[in-house]
Amino acid sequence: MTMSEWRAQRNRQALARLTKALPENFPGPALVHALNRPFTPPMPRLAVDSYWRAHPIRADRLARSMAARSGAPDGWTWRLHSSHADGLASSFRSPPAPYREPQFSRGPGYCCVCGQPVYRLGWHLDLWDKGANRNAGWHTACVIAWRLWNAPSDHAALLRRLQGRRCAETGRRLWKTAEVDHRVPLFRVWQEHRNTDWPALLAYWGVPNLQMINREAHAAKCADEAGYRGRRRVEAHVSGGGPALRQSRPPGGTSLGE
């Protein structure tokens, strides 16, 4: 059996399984996508996964627009974790996700990324009129968006295509070694934009803030950013941060605790 015969046979079997398991009102775009795969996904759930994996930009946009429908929960602000039990992220590199925090979770059937109800197959619309699926805690689209936000370098090929293979800093051709970069670096998001409303904040992790730049341009940008952070630290000292307080203690004065 040749490779193509083997594949055709495998796809016939997969299509038979998929057709049998397909619920009524299966999302049209996901079905079209499934039938155009080199390997037909044999289950509806896999067809939906495959659809969103192939469309991370759409998933990013959808996750943010659903989050906009939820808005931030009352009393929530973006904070980093102070103990292991608080459910907060430990770094400003992680996108803020209020509905993942135990205190603000909306419970079973709601997505922990965007806060909206999750329906059958992890879909974001109730095509079946059955209400939220209480076994689900993520939209399939939001899983893909979450991965993009946390590991954008996995999407380098896509970002390259979006930019017509030109370096976003220099406009020159992108080299193989080009790297994914946040236009507004995440440390600045934390320092300067942390009071931006959620979920507008999420755009800093999404495609709107991602770019591919050549390695040398990236190194230069990082050096600039390091200089900027250094200046910020000096300013913080001058304006009376922790270390400045220690320096202002009178010479020969008592140490803490005496």
Ligand SMILES: [Zn+2]
């Ligand atoms: Zn969601």
